Amino acid sequence: MPKVGMEPLRRKALIDATISAIGERGSLDVTMSEIAGRAGVSSALAHHYFGAKDELLFATMRHILAELTIDMRRALQCAKSPRERVSAVVAVNFSDIQFQAETIAAWLAFYVEAQKSSALRRLLKIYARRLHSNLMSGLTGILPRAEADRAAEATAAMIDGLYIRRALKDGVPNAATAIALVEDYLETKLGERQKQ
Amino acid sequence: MPKVGMEPLRRKALIDATISAIGERGSLDVTMSEIAGRAGVSSALAHHYFGAKDELLFATMRHILAELTIDMRRALQCAKSPRERVSAVVAVNFSDIQFQAETIAAWLAFYVEAQKSSALRRLLKIYARRLHSNLMSGLTGILPRAEADRAAEATAAMIDGLYIRRALKDGVPNAATAIALVEDYLETKLGERQKQ
Amino acid sequence: MPKVGMEPLRRKALIDATISAIGERGSLDVTMSEIAGRAGVSSALAHHYFGAKDELLFATMRHILAELTIDMRRALQCAKSPRERVSAVVAVNFSDIQFQAETIAAWLAFYVEAQKSSALRRLLKIYARRLHSNLMSGLTGILPRAEADRAAEATAAMIDGLYIRRALKDGVPNAATAIALVEDYLETKLGERQKQ
Amino acid sequence: MPKVGMEPLRRKALIDATISAIGERGSLDVTMSEIAGRAGVSSALAHHYFGAKDELLFATMRHILAELTIDMRRALQCAKSPRERVSAVVAVNFSDIQFQAETIAAWLAFYVEAQKSSALRRLLKIYARRLHSNLMSGLTGILPRAEADRAAEATAAMIDGLYIRRALKDGVPNAATAIALVEDYLETKLGERQKQ
DNA sequence: AATGAATGAGCCTTCATTCAT
DNA sequence: AATGAATGAAGGCTCATTCAT
Numbered sequence: 001m002p003k004v005g006m007e008p009l010r011r012k013a014l015i016d017a018t019i020s021a022i023g024e025r026g027s028l029d030v031t032m033s034e035i036a037g038r039a040g041v042s043s044a045l046a047h048h049y050f051g052a053k054d055e056l057l058f059a060t061m062r063h064i065l066a067e068l069t070i071d072m073r074r075a076l077q078c079a080k081s082p083r084e085r086v087s088a089v090v091a092v093n094f095s096d097i098q099f100q101a102e103t104i105a106a107w108l109a110f111y112v113e114a115q116k117s118s119a120l121r122r123l124l125k126i127y128a129r130r131l132h133s134n135l136m137s138g139l140t141g142i143l144p145r146a147e148a149d150r151a152a153e154a155t156a157a158m159i160d161g162l163y164i165r166r167a168l169k170d171g172v173p174n175a176a177t178a179i180a181l182v183e184d185y186l187e188t189k190l191g192e193r194q195k196q
Numbered sequence: 197m198p199k200v201g202m203e204p205l206r207r208k209a210l211i212d213a214t215i216s217a218i219g220e221r222g223s224l225d226v227t228m229s230e231i232a233g234r235a236g237v238s239s240a241l242a243h244h245y246f247g248a249k250d251e252l253l254f255a256t257m258r259h260i261l262a263e264l265t266i267d268m269r270r271a272l273q274c275a276k277s278p279r280e281r282v283s284a285v286v287a288v289n290f291s292d293i294q295f296q297a298e299t300i301a302a303w304l305a306f307y308v309e310a311q312k313s314s315a316l317r318r319l320l321k322i323y324a325r326r327l328h329s330n331l332m333s334g335l336t337g338i339l340p341r342a343e344a345d346r347a348a349e350a351t352a353a354m355i356d357g358l359y360i361r362r363a364l365k366d367g368v369p370n371a372a373t374a375i376a377l378v379e380d381y382l383e384t385k386l387g388e389r390q391k392q
Numbered sequence: 393m394p395k396v397g398m399e400p401l402r403r404k405a406l407i408d409a410t411i412s413a414i415g416e417r418g419s420l421d422v423t424m425s426e427i428a429g430r431a432g433v434s435s436a437l438a439h440h441y442f443g444a445k446d447e448l449l450f451a452t453m454r455h456i457l458a459e460l461t462i463d464m465r466r467a468l469q470c471a472k473s474p475r476e477r478v479s480a481v482v483a484v485n486f487s488d489i490q491f492q493a494e495t496i497a498a499w500l501a502f503y504v505e506a507q508k509s510s511a512l513r514r515l516l517k518i519y520a521r522r523l524h525s526n527l528m529s530g531l532t533g534i535l536p537r538a539e540a541d542r543a544a545e546a547t548a549a550m551i552d553g554l555y556i557r558r559a560l561k562d563g564v565p566n567a568a569t570a571i572a573l574v575e576d577y578l579e580t581k582l583g584e585r586q587k588q
Numbered sequence: 589m590p591k592v593g594m595e596p597l598r599r600k601a602l603i604d605a606t607i608s609a610i611g612e613r614g615s616l617d618v619t620m621s622e623i624a625g626r627a628g629v630s631s632a633l634a635h636h637y638f639g640a641k642d643e644l645l646f647a648t649m650r651h652i653l654a655e656l657t658i659d660m661r662r663a664l665q666c667a668k669s670p671r672e673r674v675s676a677v678v679a680v681n682f683s684d685i686q687f688q689a690e691t692i693a694a695w696l697a698f699y700v701e702a703q704k705s706s707a708l709r710r711l712l713k714i715y716a717r718r719l720h721s722n723l724m725s726g727l728t729g730i731l732p733r734a735e736a737d738r739a740a741e742a743t744a745a746m747i748d749g750l751y752i753r754r755a756l757k758d759g760v761p762n763a764a765t766a767i768a769l770v771e772d773y774l775e776t777k778l779g780e781r782q783k784q
Numbered sequence: 785a786a787t788g789a790a791t792g793a794g795c796c797t798t799c800a801t802t803c804a805t
Numbered sequence: 806a807a808t809g810a811a812t813g814a815a816g817g818c819t820c821a822t823t824c825a826t
Contacts, residue, residue, distance in 0.1 A: 003804055003810055010810090026311020031795060042812050047797060105311055111360060112308045115222025115301050125364055154354060154377050161357030164307060168321055181350050188384050202785065228821060238787045243822065398806065418703025423799060434808045439801065497703050503752060504700045507614020507693055516756055546746060546769050553749030556699060560713055573742050580776050591789055591825055598789090619816060630791050635818060789824085797817090803810085 007049065011059070013039040014046055018060040023102025028057060028109045058119055061110050064103070065127050071095060072134060082141025083190065086155075089134045090182050093159050094175040104167050131156050142190055151189055158182050203245065207255070209235040210242055214256040219298025224253060224305045254315055257306050260299075261323050267291065268330060278337025279386070282351075285330045286378050289355050290371040300363050327352050338386055347385055354378050399441065403451070405431040406438055410452040415494025420449060420501045450511055453502050456495070457519050463487065464526060474533025475582065478547075481526045482574050485551050486567040496559050523548050534582055543581055550574050595637065599647070601627040602634055606648040611690025616645060616697045646707055649698050652691070653715050659683060660722060670729025671778065674743075677722045678770050681747050682763040692755050719744050730778055739777055746770050 017038035021030040032053055036043040050056040075088040097103065114121040132152050139148035162178045213234035217226040228249055232239040246252040271284040293299065310317040328348050335344035358374045409430035413422040424445055428435040442448040467480040489495065506513040524544050531540035554570045605626035609618040620641055624631040638644040663676040685691065702709040720740050727736035750766045 004808085006810060027308050032797085033795080043796085044798080044812055044814095045810080048811080053796070108304070108308050108311070111363060112223050112301075112304050114364065115304070121364060128361060128364060150377060150380060154381055157357030157361055157377065158350060158354045159357065160360045161353030161355065164356045164360060165324065165353055167307060168310065168317060168324060181346060181353065184346060185350055185381060185385075189381075200785085206785090227819085239821080240787055240789095240823085241785080244786075249821065402806090419700050421704075424801085425799080435800080436802085436808055436810095437806080440807075445800065497700075500696070500700050500703070503755060504615050504696050506756065507696070513756060520753065520756060542769060542772060546773055549749030549753055549769065550742060550746045551749065552752045553745030553747065556748045556752060557716060557745055559699060560702065560709060560716060573738060573745065576738060577742055577773060577777075581773075592787085594789060620818085621816080631817085632791055632819080633789080636790080641817065787824105787826090789826105791821105791823085793820095793822105795817105795819085798815090800812105800814095802812085803808105805808090805810105 010039070010041060010045065011049055014041070014049065014056060015060045015063050018056060019064065019106055020102060022060075022106045022109055024105075026105045026109070028113050032056075054117065057110075057113065058117070058123070060106075061120060061123055064106065065123065068092070068098065068127070069130070071097070072130075076134065076137070079138070082138045085138030085141075086135060086186060087138075087183065089131070089138065090155070090159065090179060090186075093131075094162075094178050096175070099163075099166065099175045099178065101167075101169075104163050107163060108167050128156070131159070151186075155182060155186065158185060206235070206237065206241065207245055209237070210245065210252065211256050211259050214252060215260065215302055216298065218256075218302045218305055222301040222305070224309050228252075250313065250315075253306075253309065254313070254319070256302075257316060257319055260302065260306075261319065264288070264294065264323070265326070267293070268326075272330065272333070275334070278334040281334030281337075282331060282382060283334075283379065285327070285334065286351070286355070286375060286382075289327075290358075290375050292371070295359075295362065295371045295374065297363075297365075300359050303359060304363055324352070327355070347382075350385075351378060351382065354381060402431070402433065402437065403441055406433070406441065406448065407452050407455050410448060411456065411498055412494065414452075414498045414501055418497040418501070420505050424448075446509065446511075449502075449505065450509070450515070452498075453512060453515055456498065456502075457515065460484070460490065460519070461522070463489070464522075468526065468529070471530070474530040477530030477533075478527060478578060479530075479575065481523070481530065482547070482551070482571060482578075485523075486554075486571050488567070491555075491558065491567045491570065493559075493561075496555050499555060500559055520548070523551070543578075546581075547574060547578065550577060598627070598629060598633065599637055602629070602637065602644060603648045603651050606644060607652065607694055608690060610648075610694045610697055614693045614697070616701050620644070642705065645698075645701065646705070646711070648694075649708060649711055652694065653711065656680070656686065656715070657718070659685070660718075664722065664725070667726070670726045673726030673729075674723060674774060675726075675771065677719070677726065678743070678747065678767060678774075681719075682750075682767050684763070687751075687754065687763045687766065689755075689757075692751055695751060696755050716744070719747070739774075742777075743770060743774065746773060 014035065017035045018030070021035050021038055022028060031043075032046050033043045035056070036046040039046070046056060050059060071092050072089065075092045076085060079085040079088045092098070110120060111124065114124050135152040135155055136148055139151050142148070143151060159182065162181065166178070210231065213231045214226070217231050217234055218224060228239045228242050231252070232242045235242070242252060246255060267288050268285065271288045272281060275281040275284045288294070306316060307320065310320050331348040331351055332344055335347050338344070339347060355378065358377065362374070406427065409427045410422070413427050413430055414420060424435045424438050427448070428438045431438070438448060442451060463484050464481065467484045468477055471477040471480045484490070502512060503516065506516050527544040527547055528540055531543050534540070535543060551574065554573065558570070602623065605623045606618070609623050609626055610616060619631075620634050621631040623644070624634040627634070634644060638647060659680050660677065663680045664673060667673040667676045680686070698708060699712065702712050723740040723743055724736055727739050730736070731739060747770065750769065754766070
């Protein structure tokens with residue numbers, strides 16, 4: 001019997017290495033050798049497990065989205081009212097894990113790559129739709145459908161925008177401020193509604 | 197008899213070629229040869245005028261921002277009230293020239309590159325601050341400073357976010373919808389204020 | 393309880409896999425993994441049994457020649473006259489097993505490899521000499537030694553040439569035509585002789 | 589004005605280098621660096637002029653065939669009778685330039701590669717047909733069409749076969765012997781005819 | 785002013801081979 | 806007996822950059 005069961009470990013290590021490499025470089029212009037080196041293996045092994053650089057990058061993006069999905073699900077389960085659902089969605093997007101330089105840099109880089117890779121574009125579209133529907137799951141309990149839709153769209157845009165501005169290491173200084181900004185918008189929007 | 201005065205023409209042609217190349221590819225991964233080819237010159241000439249690829253890219257970003265600045269100035273001159281100033285700023289960002297696939301792709305690409313190039317990052321920060329101050333030039337006439345500041349920040353984030361979502365060719369379908377979304381936010385925010 | 397007696401089975405399977413892989417690819421540029429995969433084992437096992445790729449290729453060539461030798465011996469045993477012996481040699485070379493795309497491709501590939509590998513070259517020389525002597529075993533009964541020698545040489549060359557031309561999937565359409573061509577030569581040559 | 593007109597020189601040098609490299613190695617397993625090195629340039633330049641290794645190999649094969657064609661044409665122009673035409677064709681194929689280790693090795697290697705590359709296969713088919721038609725241009729003056737066709741086929745096969753056997757550095761020792769063998773066949777074949 | 789020529793450095797990828805189990 | 810794990814070495818190819826003219 002050979003040494004066995006390394007595959008999942010290596011895949012995980014390589015994906016983690018990819019995230020940190022991209023995060024540090026700030027772009028997808030990282031070499032396979034660099035990534036493999038960080039994971040403590042040879043670049044040949046990275047190819048062995050992922051076939052090609054494209055696929056490693058794709059797997060990495062998928063991993064990031066999967067983690068976000070898990071966090072989101074957990075947060076939504078704790079929410080007890082529509083309003084809390086909305087806040088939960090916002091909070092998760094600015095949680096410590098998501099709203100840090102490395103992850104943000106990776107997000108941006110993947111957005112750019114998505115212009116070329118249709119597979120990646122599809123993945124990001126799925127994320128965008130999921131974010132929208134998660135927001136809607138709360139907003140529809142407060143606003144009429146059409147307005148909820150607009151509010152969801154605006155909120156999502158705001159979240160993405162705050163990410164981008166964060167990447168410049170300027171503007172919004174931290175997660176709390178970012179959350180406050182979005183919550184302020186929501187409060188205004190939903191408060192207005194409740195008065196009507 | 198050597199041609200004289202070619203320099204500005206060539207520089208302009210090369211910058212235009214850079215924008216269109218980046219826009220088409222959707223990323224900065226365009227070769228100097230590709231750019232030079234589009235401009236109808238040799239890649240050696242591109243180096244002759246710009247020294248290095250980095251510098252050509254930098255000059256291109258500066259050019260894009262300069263154009264945006266001109267548009268912005270013109271739009272602001274026509275605005276007759278603080279509220280109109282705010283709308284003017286929003287409108288310019290979603291004007292036909294700015295809010296199209298090519299330009300958006302270029303923006304995104306530059307944002308990513310800014311992670312590596314501090315010169316580029318500085319440039320984008322300047323743009324971000326200018327956008328903020330332009331928004332403020334209207335908002336301070338309507339809201340108290342601290343709130344105006346928050347509103348400006350939120351509006352700017354929303355604009356950037358709508359750009360990113362547009363890049364996915366999903367979500368926001370056109371400029372009008374994008375403007376409506378931002379204006380809706382502003383209306384809510386400023387309307388709320390006016391009631392107080 | 394370890395399986396015993398697997399070695400000969402594995403060796404056979406690997407050699408067969410090598411032949412079919414080479415035949416399909418049309419060259420020796422087949423990977424050990426490809427071969428091992430076809431044989432249903434790991435590439436590590438192929439190394440375990442053959443030591444190195446070169447040796448597997450060598451063993452394969454030797455196997456092909458051995459089979460040809462067996463066929464040849466059988467065919468010659470049935471031949472009842474010198475003239476029949478010659479025809480038998482020709483017939484075997486164009487038998488269904490030998491004169492098909494896969495086998496021919498393998499032959500050609502080995503000829504090329506022989507330029508590099510002296511072991512392989514030695515093997516092919518042995519085959520060439522054996523073909524010559526088999527032809528001679530018939531021809532010496534019909535022609536004087538010197539002429540028989542020349543005829544054998546010419547016949548052998550013709551056979552090899554028909555192989556090569558067959559590899560182009562052009563020219564000689566099938567085994568029957570090829571045999572007819574060689575037999576025509578022999579008939580002319582031997583017929584001429586008989587008249588003298 | 590830049591240094592100019594190097595392209596044809598470099599292409600020629602690279603093709604020559606390719607032939608000699610293949611000849612020496614005995615196969616197409618030569619690296620671009622090896623070839624470029626022999627031509628006294630960088631491998632990057634080889635790619636610059638030929639795009640890819642495949643294309644360089646293809647150009648090389650085409651060059652070899654072109655040279656053969658030229659030699660053939662010249663030889664045929666000197667032939668004064670159908671019989672002389674046939675001999676001329678044979679002679680050219682065994683001329684000093686063609687029938688030497690390097691060229692033969694290259695031929696063989698290309699035949700193998702043709703199994704994979706359809707472009708190369710097409711090229712070799714053209715050569716095969718041309719050889720056939722050149723032989724026919726003489727043979728049809730001596731034999732009835734059907735027989736001429738068969739004789740041409742046999743002669744062509746014999747020539748190719750003698751090439752292959754030469755590659756083993758065994759059998760036919762030199763060009764003169766090879767020519768004698770083919771001429772002997774032709775003499776028998778044509779002599780027989782003349783008696784009828 | 786402009787360019788063809790040329791290259792060095794670097795990256796992705798492949799593959800035979802080894803080793804621990 | 807057999808294999809998953811792992812790698813070093815090497816090759817094709819790209820590209821920014823330089824230089825002589």
